[in-house]
Amino acid sequence: MAEEELNVRGLTGVDLTLRIAGPGTRSYAFLIDWQIRLLGALAWLLVALLLRRLPSLSRAPIAHDVMLAGWILALITYFLYHPVVEVAMRGRTPGKIKAGARIVTLEGATPGVGALLMRNLFRLIDCLPLLYLVGLASCMVTRRRVRLGDLAAGTVLVIDESAAGESLLRLGEQMQHTGLSAEALQLIHDLLERWELLADAQRIRLARELLAKLDPGAGAGNAGPDGAALRGRLEALLVRQQRS
Amino acid sequence: MSANSDPDAGIWIRRHAPLWRTLAAESTAASRRSRATVDEALQTLSAYRALSRHLASAREILPGSVLATTLAQTSAALHAAVNRSPRLTRARWIGLVREDIPAAAASVRTLALWIAALLVASACAGWWLINTYPELISLIASPAMIDGVEHGHLWTYQVLNLAPPALLSARIFSNNVVVTLGAFCFGILFGLGAFYMIAINGLMLGGLLAFTHQHGLALGLLKFTLAHGPVELSVMCLAAAAGTALGDAVIRPGEGGRAESLRRRAAELGPLLVACALLLLGSGLIEGFISPHPGISIPVRLAVGLGYWTLMMLWLSGRLIPRARARGERQSADQSGSTR
Numbered sequence: 098m099a100e101e102e103l104n105v106r107g108l109t110g111v112d113l114t115l116r117i118a119g120p121g122t123r124s125y126a127f128l129i130d131w132q133i134r135l136l137g138a139l140a141w142l143l144v145a146l147l148l149r150r151l152p153s154l155s156r157a158p159i160a161h162d163v164m165l166a167g168w169i170l171a172l173i174t175y176f177l178y179h180p181v182v183e184v185a186m187r188g189r190t191p192g193k194i195k196a197g198a199r200i201v202t203l204e205g206a207t208p209g210v211g212a213l214l215m216r217n218l219f220r221l222i223d224c225l226p227l228l229y230l231v232g233l234a235s236c237m238v239t240r241r242r243v244r245l246g247d248l249a250a251g252t253v254l255v256i257d258e259s260a261a262g263e264s265l266l267r268l269g270e271q272m273q274h275t276g277l278s279a280e281a282l283q284l285i286h287d288l289l290e291r292w293e294l295l296a297d298a299q300r301i302r303l304a305r306e307l308l309a310k311l312d313p314g315a316g317a318g319n320a321g322p323d324g325a326a327l328r329g330r331l332e333a334l335l336v337r338q339q340r341s
Numbered sequence: 342m343s344a345n346s347d348p349d350a351g352i353w354i355r356r357h358a359p360l361w362r363t364l365a366a367e368s369t370a371a372s373r374r375s376r377a378t379v380d381e382a383l384q385t386l387s388a389y390r391a392l393s394r395h396l397a398s399a400r401e402i403l404p405g406s407v408l409a410t411t412l413a414q415t416s417a418a419l420h421a422a423v424n425r426s427p428r429l430t431r432a433r434w435i436g437l438v439r440e441d442i443p444a445a446a447a448s449v450r451t452l453a454l455w456i457a458a459l460l461v462a463s464a465c466a467g468w469w470l471i472n473t474y475p476e477l478i479s480l481i482a483s484p485a486m487i488d489g490v491e492h493g494h495l496w497t498y499q500v501l502n503l504a505p506p507a508l509l510s511a512r513i514f515s516n517n518v519v520v521t522l523g524a525f526c527f528g529i530l531f532g533l534g535a536f537y538m539i540a541i542n543g544l545m546l547g548g549l550l551a552f553t554h555q556h557g558l559a560l561g562l563l564k565f566t567l568a569h570g571p572v573e574l575s576v577m578c579l580a581a582a583a584g585t586a587l588g589d590a591v592i593r594p595g596e597g598g599r600a601e602s603l604r605r606r607a608a609e610l611g612p613l614l615v616a617c618a619l620l621l622l623g624s625g626l627i628e629g630f631i632s633p634h635p636g637i638s639i640p641v642r643l644a645v646g647l648g649y650w651t652l653m654m655l656w657l658s659g660r661l662i663p664r665a666r667a668r669g670e671r672q673s674a675d676q677s678g679s680t681r
Contacts, residue, residue: 215607265411
C-alpha cells in the first residue's frame with residue numbers, strides 16, 4: 098500500500114509531514130529535464146557545426162577536433178545533467194521545480210552529495226529496458242513511490258513546500274490587521290484556496306453563505322452575483338477588514 | 342505558551358502574526374542560501390525552534406486550518422534547510438581518501454577474493470571452451486577481430502592506433518567506468534547481476550587468450566594488457582564484490598528491513614566507487630598512452646602494471662597513509678576549518 102505522506106520527527110520533537118510525489122509528478126519533472134538536456138546537447142553540436150563551417154576553421158587541421166569536442170560536450174551534458182544539477186541545486190532540477198517537487202532524505206533533510214550521486218548511479222538500472230520502465234514499475238510498487246536509486250540512496254521525492262514561507266508571510270500580514278475573527282479568516286482563506294477545485298455551484302453556495310454571515314449588508318445571500326463577483330467580494334472583505 | 346494560556350485564538354493569532362512574517366522571511370532566505378555565516382545559522386536555528394513552537398500551538402488551537410498547514414509546510418522547508426550536509430571540505434576529502442575508502446575496501450575483501458576466483462575460473466572455462474570448440478569464438482569476438490587475428494594482427498593495435506592517445510584514454514575510461522558501475526548496480530539483483538558480469542567478462546578474456554594463442558599472438562595480447570590490466574581487472578572485481586555485498590544486504594537484511602539495509606550498505610560502499618573511478622582514470626591513461634606504444638618493452642610494462650597495482654593495494658589496505666596519522670591530520674584540519 099503506497100503512502101501519501103512522509104512523516105518525520107523535527108529536531109524539536111514536533112512531527113512534520115511531507116507529501117510524497119507520485120509517478121505523475123516524477124514523469125512530468127523528468128520530461129522537462131529530458132527536454133532541457135537534449136536541447137543542451139543539441140546546442141553543443143550546433144555550435145560545433147557552425148564553428149566548423151567558419152571559413153577560417155573549415156580548412157584548418159583542428160576542424161575535426163572541433164566537431165569531436167562538440168560531441169564530447171554534448172554527451173557530457175546529456176549524461177551528467179542529473180547528477181551535476183541535482184548536486185548543484187541541492188536536490189532540485191529545473192524539471193522538479195516546475196513540477197513542484199524536490200528530493201529529501203528519509204529524515205526530511207536536504208540530501209548530501211553522496212546520496213545524490215548514489216541515486217543517479219542507479220539510473221543504469223532504472224532506465225532499463227527503455228523509457229525508465231524499471232524505475233516507473235518500482236515507483237508503482239514501493240511504499241514511498243521511489244525508484245531503485247532512491248531506495249539505495251535513502252531519498253524520497255516530495256512535493257516542494259518551500260513557497261509556504263511566502264504564504265505564511267501573506268497570512269501573517271492579513272491576520273495581524275484584520276478585524277475578522279480567526280475562524281472567519283480561516284473560512285475565507287479555505288474557500289479562496291480551494292476555489293478552483295470546487296464545482297461552480299458549490300463555490301457560489303459557500304461564498305453566499307459566508308458573505309451572508311460576515312457581511313450581511315452586502316446582500317450576497319440572494320441569487321444574483323456570479324462566481325467571479327462573489328470571489329471579488331470575499332477578497333475585498335479581507336482587504337476592507339485589514340484597513341479598518 | 343500564550344496559545345495554551347489564552348483561550349481566544351484571534352488574540353493569539355494577532356499577537357504572533359508579526360513574528361510569522363519574520364519567520365517566513367527567514368525560511369525563504371534559509372532555503373535559498375548556499376553558504377551561511379555563524380550568525381545566520383544561529384538565526385535560522387532560532388527561527389526553526391520558534392516555528393516548531395507555533396506549529397504545535399496552531400495544531401492545538403486551530404487543527405486542520407490553513408494556518409496550521411502553512412506553518413507545517415514552512416517548518417518542513419526550514420527543516421530541510423537546517424538539516425543540510427556540510428560542504429565537501431578539505432577535511433572530508435582527506436577522511437574519504439584515507440579512511441572511508443580503505444574501510445569500504447576492507448569490508449568487501451573476502452568477497453573480492455571470491456569474485457577474483459570466479460573471474461579466474463570463468464577465464465579458464467573460456468580458454469577450455471575455445472580450445473575445444475574453436476568455432477565458438479564467433480560468440481565472443483566480432484568478425485573483424487577474428488579476421489585480423491587469423492591474418493596475424495591483434496585488433497588492439499589496429500583499432501587503438503587510429504585515435505589520439507588522449508581521446509583513446511577518455512573512451513576507455515568511460516567504457517570501463519560504465520562496466521564497473523554496472524557490476525556494482527546490478528549487484529542489487531541479489532548479487533546475480535555482478536556474478537553474471539564477472540563470469541561473462543572472464544569467459545571472454547579466457548576465450549580471447551585461447552584464440553590468440555592458437556594463432557601465436559597470445560604474447561602480444563599479454564604484452565598489451567600488462568601495464569593496465571592488473572588494476573583494471575582488480576577494480577572490476579572490487580566493484581563486483583561491492584555489488585554482491587549490496588545483493589547480500591537485500592537477501593539478508595538486518596532489523597531495519599531490506600530498504601534500510603540496502604541504504605546503509607550502499608552508503609558504506611559509495612566511497613569505494615569513488616576509488617574505483619579514480620583508479621580507472623589512471624588505468625585509462627596507461628591504456629591510452631603506454632599500452633599501445635610498440636616501443637615500450639615488456640619489463641617496463643610489467644614494472645608499470647605491478648607498480649600501479651601495488652600502489653592501489655597499499656591505498657585500499659590503508660597502508661599508503663597510516664590511519665592514525667590521517668585521523669590526527671583530519672582533526673587538525675577540522676580545527677583549522679572551525680576557527681576560520
